[in-house]
Amino acid sequence: MAKALVIGGEGTLGSAIVAKLKEHGIDTYTAGRSAGDYTVDMTDTASISALFDEVGELDHVVIAAGSTHYDAVPELTPENNLISVNNKLLGQVNTVLLGQHQLNDNGSFTLVSGILKEYPIPRGASSSMVNGAIDAFVQAAALELPRGIRLNSVSPGLLTESAEKYADFFKGFNPVPADRVANYFVRSVLGIDNGRTYYIYE
Numbered sequence: 604m605a606k607a608l609v610i611g612g613e614g615t616l617g618s619a620i621v622a623k624l625k626e627h628g629i630d631t632y633t634a635g636r637s638a639g640d641y642t643v644d645m646t647d648t649a650s651i652s653a654l655f656d657e658v659g660e661l662d663h664v665v666i667a668a669g670s671t672h673y674d675a676v677p678e679l680t681p682e683n684n685l686i687s688v689n690n691k692l693l694g695q696v697n698t699v700l701l702g703q704h705q706l707n708d709n710g711s712f713t714l715v716s717g718i719l720k721e722y723p724i725p726r727g728a729s730s731s732m733v734n735g736a737i738d739a740f741v742q743a744a745a746l747e748l749p750r751g752i753r754l755n756s757v758s759p760g761l762l763t764e765s766a767e768k769y770a771d772f773f774k775g776f777n778p779v780p781a782d783r784v785a786n787y788f789v790r791s792v793l794g795i796d797n798g799r800t801y802y803i804y805e
């Protein structure tokens with residue numbers, strides 16, 4: 604049985620992904636900063652390495668985590684921008700760089716970016732930046748990963764489950780159910796695509 608690890612698997616999107624993977628017979632575990640089967644701080648490379656050592660043999664890594672900082676550009680400082688870079692961007696990139704040596708042959712990584720790459724909102728420049736960088740990394744790095752390991756990303760729109768909370772920021776956006784977005788993570792894990800970004804905006 605294939606074994607998968609979902610980082611952020613206790614969150615709204617992550618829990619939907621976990622449920623879908625289990626439906627397809629994947630032995631699935633979760634990791635997060637404060638909840639899950641394992642603990643990991645994605646901003647700390649030592650923590651990421653320790654996670655892979657603890658989990659052991661692994662076929663698939665899915666990431667549904669990573670925070671970004673929201674501020675209008677005139678008020679955005681280099682320090683606050685680094686919150687987005689160190690967490691959502693480098694957290695995922697470093698997971699791939701370190702995890703590639705741990706994954707079984709023909710395994711996969713699936714990262715998460717987001718709609719702000721294509722459709723900016725006020726105060727969202729830092730998030731737009733890292734989302735674009737994640738997808739660019741996926742496109743390029745997928746060409747060089749060893750042993751048949753694949754790499755894709757999922758770029759979801761505003762989740763239906765979060766729409767009310769973020770309504771003031773995403774005016775005019777069409778929410779997407781987490782269950783529908785989760786299907787694209789499953790496609791990445793169980794399919795043959797490599798270096799692809801799945802866009803689910805409506």
